[in-house]
Amino acid sequence: MRIAMIGTGYVGLVSGVCFSDFGHEVICVDKNPAKIEMLERGEVPIYEPGLDALMVKNVEAGRLTFTTDLAKAVDGAEAVFIAVGTPTRRGDGHADLTYVMAAAEEIAQNLTGYAVIVTKSTVPVGTNRKVKQVMAKANPEADFDVASNPEFLREGAAIEDFMKPDRVVVGVQNERAADVMAEIYRPLFLREFPIVTTDLESAEMIKYAANAFLATKITFINEIARLCEKVGADIKQVSKGMGLDGRIGNKFLHAGPGYGGSCFPKDTMALARTGQDYAAPMQIVETVIKVNDEIKRRMIDKLQDLLGGSFNGKTIAVFGVTFKPNTDDMRDAPALTIVPALVGGGAKVRTVDPQGKREGEALLPGVQWEDDPYKAARGADAVVILTEWNEFRALDLKRLAKKMETPRMADLRNVYSLRDAKRAGFEAYVSVGRDELTPDA
Known part of the structure; x- marks a missing residue:
């Protein structure tokens, strides 16, 4: 499958690299040109054991690329993952969803076909429905579903956690989105890792x-x-x-x-x-x-x-x-x-x-x-x-x-x-x- 990963922070980069190792075609997006240039040189901006070698392997195999161009990444993607930061908001302790909603709006404006928009970032209850509303408003003609796919990666053991998870949690609203998510995680399903659909x-x-x-x-x-x-x-x-x-x-x-x-x-x-x-x-x-x-x-x-x-x-x-x-x-x-x-x-x-x-x-x-x-x-x-x-x-x-x-x-x-x-x-x-x-x- 063709996957776009919006955000190359800890969650986005690890997830994008691992999805590409599953055999999917993954393009990772970040607005920071210096970070993208660094990744294209084969350098990892975070420390995570084994990530650099796995990234280089999949880049060389042609399954993993990096870009600052979100429109290019979203064009033709069957799934678009949002993996941007949700820091604590100053003053009230709530999660700051500014980056999530900005990404959702930009994705909607650049969709060229049906895609499942998957929130990988950690977000409060109700966020995915808000993402759907923001996208529908930004592009009423967009054909998409939303899904929630929280990450459970331990820093320092993230690759093992992704490849051998205790469980994968997928929240969807219909069978069409569920089928796309099942295809994305097929390698884990075939190895009988638990997939919890909610x-x-x-x-x-x-x-x-x-x-x-x-x-x-x-x-x-x-x-x-x-x-x-x-x-x-x-x-x-x-x-x-x-x-x-x-x-x-x-x-x-x-x-x-x-x-x-x-x-x-x-x-x-x-x-x-x-x-x-x-x-x-x-x-x-x-x-x-x-x-x-x-x-x-x-x-x-x-x-x-x-x-x-x-x-x-x-x-x-x-x-x-x-x-x-x-x-x-x-x-x-x-x-x-x-x-x-x-x-x-x-x-x-x-x-x-x-x-x-x-x-x-x-x-x-x-x-x-x-x-x-x-x-x-x-x-x-x-x-x-x-x-x-x-x-x-x-x-x-x-x-x-x-x-x-x-x-x-x-x-x-x-x-x-x-x-x-x-x-x-x-x-x-x-x-x-x-x-x-x-x-x-």
Whole structure:
């Protein structure tokens, strides 16, 4: 099939590349000429393992192209995917649909035949019906249907998630649109991956409900972790004991400094606002948002205690600033709350992140960037593990401790243990949900 993908951000680019690998003819559109030129050179503007090689493969096979010309892309397309940004709107917390509606209007003006207009962007309930209205107004003669096809891609594992999904959700209004969507996803259907076909509103709600539930699960275990610190329990053991219950599962039960990223913060906020609009308050979700913000600030207090009550004059090495490993995404990362507090408190901060520097330099002013964790720790008063990159999972702790002025560690991802720290010569070690300030305690 011929597919047009409007938007070459994270979702659009990954989806377009993967659809082309299914065998479809895909043309990706972006208004940014520099980005299109970069893609045409075989360079990927985001960090996602394996994406560059898969993109080049399909470009060379003639199935994948890039353009700034939306009219050219839409001409003859059987499906047009909208994969533009839906950031949180300033002032009220709603999802900003400006880019979605602008894309819908431009698509309508350039349709040359029947096509299914598929919203891939994460949008509030009712958006697809609004897309249909906008398009009908822009071009009353346009022949189209709308569909909702939310994405469930984990950054750092997006290709695997696309090729081997837990499920594919498709919201449609009629069989004609359903048939087109079935053809698009035929390779997954043939391999018996679940394809869930629903109405438009249910498909839109599934995405928000899923993300809100996962954010709730993370926030719940972080609250339990705080109580574990008070009563002397070990959150890793608690999480394991909980996760072995098949009704609960072990995913998203890892205590840490709070959730971040491109999805959970904005989607929980948008769902909460939708609930308020329809007089059906999402009280659990609203609490999750509040508690997650508190968790990030609580990490600052934990670091302050580790350093004797003040950051002033201290040298601190921060390992990891992206919101999770295997991505360069820093949107709503805990580092954006924690690191400025360190700098603002008078600390000299050195940061190390395998992919975070490109975005981090602008977002984290006043820090010194290093490529090597041991170099960053030289003469430091403390090291802080904020993101559990593989590079930080197998550190030589003895070597690290010897490099430091005062060997203290805040392990906010529970990568190591008090026993590990004691053996390596650290004089103080704190983690999340199993706190001990001194190895001799």
